[in-house]
Amino acid sequence: xxxxxxxxxxxxxxxxxxxxxxxxxxxxxxxxxxxxxxxxxxxxxxxxxxxxxxxxxxxxxxxxxxxxxxxxxxxxxxxxxxxxxxxxxxxxxxxxxxxxxxxxxxxxxxxxxxxxxxxxxxxxxxxxxxxxxxxxxxxxxxxxxxxxxxxxxxxxxxxxxxxxxxxxxxxxxxxxxxxxxxxxxxxxxxxxxxxxxxxxxxxxxxxxxxxxxxxxxxxxxxxxxxxxxxxxxxxxxxxxxxxxxxxxxxxxxxxxxxxxxxxxxxxxxxxxxxxxxxxxxxxx
Amino acid sequence: xxxxxxxxxxxxxxxxxxxxxxxxxxxxxxxxxxxxxxxxxxxxxxxxxxxxxxxxxxxxxxxxxxxxxxxxxxxxxxxxxxxxxxxxxxxxxxxxxxxxxxxxxxxxxxxxxxxxxxxxxxxxxxxxxxxxxxxxxxxxxxxxxxxxxxxxxxxxxxxxxxxxxxxxxxxxxxxxxxxxxxxxxxxxxxxxxxxxxxxxxxxxxxxxxxxxxxxxxxxxxxxxxxxxxxxxxxxxxxxxxxxxxxxxxxxxxxxxxxxxxxxxxxxxxxxxxxxxxxxxxxxxxxxxxxxxxxxxxxxxxxxxxxxxxxxxxxxxxxxxxxxxx
Numbered sequence: 119x120x121x122x123x124x125x126x127x128x129x130x131x132x133x134x135x136x137x138x139x140x141x142x143x144x145x146x147x148x149x150x151x152x153x154x155x156x157x158x159x160x161x162x163x164x165x166x167x168x169x170x171x172x173x174x175x176x177x178x179x180x181x182x183x184x185x186x187x188x189x190x191x192x193x194x195x196x197x198x199x200x201x202x203x204x205x206x207x208x209x210x211x212x213x214x215x216x217x218x219x220x221x222x223x224x225x226x227x228x229x230x231x232x233x234x235x236x237x238x239x240x241x242x243x244x245x246x247x248x249x250x251x252x253x254x255x256x257x258x259x260x261x262x263x264x265x266x267x268x269x270x271x272x273x274x275x276x277x278x279x280x281x282x283x284x285x286x287x288x289x290x291x292x293x294x295x296x297x298x299x300x301x302x303x304x305x306x307x308x309x310x311x312x313x314x315x316x317x318x319x320x321x322x323x324x325x326x327x328x329x330x331x332x333x334x335x336x337x338x339x340x341x342x343x344x345x346x347x348x349x350x351x352x353x354x355x356x357x358x359x360x361x362x363x364x365x366x367x368x369x370x371x372x373x374x375x376x377x378x379x380x381x382x383x384x385x386x387x388x389x390x391x392x393x394x395x396x397x398x399x400x401x402x
Numbered sequence: 403x404x405x406x407x408x409x410x411x412x413x414x415x416x417x418x419x420x421x422x423x424x425x426x427x428x429x430x431x432x433x434x435x436x437x438x439x440x441x442x443x444x445x446x447x448x449x450x451x452x453x454x455x456x457x458x459x460x461x462x463x464x465x466x467x468x469x470x471x472x473x474x475x476x477x478x479x480x481x482x483x484x485x486x487x488x489x490x491x492x493x494x495x496x497x498x499x500x501x502x503x504x505x506x507x508x509x510x511x512x513x514x515x516x517x518x519x520x521x522x523x524x525x526x527x528x529x530x531x532x533x534x535x536x537x538x539x540x541x542x543x544x545x546x547x548x549x550x551x552x553x554x555x556x557x558x559x560x561x562x563x564x565x566x567x568x569x570x571x572x573x574x575x576x577x578x579x580x581x582x583x584x585x586x587x588x589x590x591x592x593x594x595x596x597x598x599x600x601x602x603x604x605x606x607x608x609x610x611x612x613x614x615x616x617x618x619x620x621x622x623x624x625x626x627x628x629x630x631x632x633x634x635x636x637x638x639x640x641x642x643x644x645x646x647x648x649x650x651x652x653x654x655x656x657x658x659x660x661x662x663x664x665x666x667x668x669x670x671x672x673x674x675x676x677x678x679x680x681x682x683x684x685x686x687x688x689x690x691x692x693x694x695x696x697x698x699x700x701x702x703x704x705x706x707x708x709x710x711x712x713x714x715x716x717x718x719x720x721x722x723x724x725x726x727x
Contacts, residue, residue, distance in 0.1 A: 238419075245419055247701035249664030253686050254694060258434035330547065337549045338668050342683060356552060360672070363555055364563050371559075374552030382547040
């Protein structure tokens with residue numbers, strides 16, 4: 119049970135703090151965030167510039183992580199290529215969260231006809247082949263970071279909607295919601311101020327994990343070349359070098375490792391948050 | 403009887419849903435800048451006003467959006483998916499040609515992920531504190547976090563380049579030209595890497611699910627009862643616990659069909675596997691609109707079908723639903 123003077127959030131943090139895996143995840147994200155934030159300022163090589171002989175192996179003092187088949191600096195690509203990937207991932211996850219919460223809360227709160235109608239909409243988007251649909255969207259309308267973000271956001275929100283709906287269905291019949299209704303609170307107030315804050319823990323976990331999924335999605339699209347060709351990104355690096363895998367393994371391995379570590383960090387933190395918010399596990 | 407009615411209602415719903423998907427796809431292609439005539443004219447290197455007008459009439463793009471949509475829907479309802487402008491062949495035949503490779507890949511990956519994932523999950527649940535559970539946890543974290551195209555490339559590097567025991571791509575060895583059983587074995591040989599790569603993502607998911615639900619089931623009253631009445635541990639695990647623990651795995655496996663298709667696009671690209679995913683990617687790059695529409699619709703049909711099958715399977719696996727007949 120909660121000790122006096124500690125909010126549920128503080129309590130969750132106390133659990134999170136003791137979770138070794140989650141802290142490792144947080145540390146990974148911290149390092150990656152720092153590199154992406156200040157790296158481009160310290161390491162000023164343009165990732166599109168040809169700086170050395172093609173396919174220089176890693177270890178060369180001038181190009182520490184080697185060059186790709188055109189002689190472009192891999193380290194420069196890693197330092198700069200993370201920004202679009204992570205940025206698109208975060209923005210797309212925010213879009214999915216906003217759409218998902220809106221649809222899910224309306225569906226779960228009003229129930230009946232609204233729920234049935236919105237349920238059809240969710241089903242519709244579940245049936246759409248997400249990646250193919252995003253690929254079509256991006257090629258039909260100019261490949262840019264914006265279209266990529268929107269395409270991912272539009273196809274990936276159904277999970278969040280289902281989760282929010284379930285939470286609203288559960289919470290709306292609890293006593294404190296009934297009393298809010300009894301004292302005459304408006305529907306909007308009940309949805310936003312009474313139910314939503316109590317539904318937040320699983321939503322936060324899901325939004326965290328959605329960021330990881332969106333990053334993988336972005337990387338996949340860039341790998342296929344369906345992104346802005348003038349912006350270096352990790353996925354694009356892998357896609358352009360994959361035909362030289364045997365000759366220059368480093369040009370493919372390092373960017374992939376970066377994507378992997380980023381998503382791993384996010385997954386670990388997401389799992390940690392899940393444990394921290396889950397009162398059942400806390401008692402163990 | 404009631405069951406049949408439920409299935410029937412779901413089929414009707416599914417058809418409505420697919421019609422909506424077809425309308426959305428068509429509208430999107432319609433909204434995009436440029437149409438089939440501008441593509442043709444572009445390839446011709448320009449054309450006179452009259453030729454363009456004639457082409458527009460021939461392809462029906464001079465009509466209004468609603469008219470075109472009506473024509474498209476009527477055609478699709480009649481089973482005609484149109485003609486690919488690049489291959490100059492019926493879209494249906496082109497798709498049919500690629501279905502076996504993709505279905506083979508998906509089934510192999512799904513089977514591998516389900517069997518291995520469940521086995522790992524059950525074992526991890528049985529011995530939750532040992533090194534084995536930790537290893538399963540690591541594998542599942544990798545599957546969750548590594549981009550599928552990258553793990554595919556890494557497997558290629560490992561098993562086709564560093565230790566060259568598996569072929570680097572393709573469906574079968576064209577040069578060797580094996581027939582019959584030898585050809586089947588050759589295809590299986592080529593299937594190992596792509597199927598493993600695709601399975602890796604889902605293996606992670608299934609092992610986690612199986613472990614979580616197995617832990618829950620093992621703590622339940624009826625398992626305690628089964629043990630108390632002296633049943634051998636093997637019977638308890640496989641007959642009493644596993645069947646119930648499998649429920650969430652089966653549900654999720656069906657719902658994961660759309661994600662599997664997405665994975666297939668990337669895996670087929672990495673391993674030059676001649677399936678639907680590759681065809682889709684190429685048609686999107688070439689803006690082969692009829693082919694794109696056909697593949698999008700077919701994928702939606704596949705996903706819907708997968709959901710229906712999940713529903714039926716769920717009823718078979720769940721002993722409680724089964725007794726209702």
